[in-house]
Amino acid sequence: MIKQEEINISTRGRGTYDLSRQVQQAVRAAGISTGICHVFIRHTSASLMITENADPAVMRDLEAFMSRQVPDGDPMFTHTAEGPDDMPSHVRSVLTQTDLQVPVSNGQCALGTWQGIFLWEHRCAPHQRKVILTISGE
Numbered sequence: 001m002i003k004q005e006e007i008n009i010s011t012r013g014r015g016t017y018d019l020s021r022q023v024q025q026a027v028r029a030a031g032i033s034t035g036i037c038h039v040f041i042r043h044t045s046a047s048l049m050i051t052e053n054a055d056p057a058v059m060r061d062l063e064a065f066m067s068r069q070v071p072d073g074d075p076m077f078t079h080t081a082e083g084p085d086d087m088p089s090h091v092r093s094v095l096t097q098t099d100l101q102v103p104v105s106n107g108q109c110a111l112g113t114w115q116g117i118f119l120w121e122h123r124c125a126p127h128q129r130k131v132i133l134t135i136s137g138e
Helices: 020-030 057-069 086-095
Strands: 002-010 015-018 035-041 046-052 099-105 115-121 128-137
Touching (some): 015 057, 020 128, 035 046, 046 086, 057 086
Antiparallel strands (some): 002 128, 015 115, 035 099, 035 128, 046 115
């Protein structure tokens, strides 16, 4: 069986947004016991990650690291049509992930105790993001 669902996420700008609950709900609704949940973001300036869901310092540290590696307004970038965070957001997306594959066991995503599924918004302004979930299994 294969089920597909789109979830919409309203971001408030740069930061991380926990999608774990929405993804788990979609997996439960699909009615499979064992399989795969493929998570795909339909954007080039935001990405997905599985990371620790317990300590908010992890998110701050990831953002601090990425800001140092890919700073806004870097004069090296010529693609700046939408502002100084335009090209850095695309680079951040390329360096991270636009899709994830999560195993499904016993009717739920088989995440570790401290793992969560997050959207990482790389733009400074709020955006509407679309994430496609494709759930397959039996």
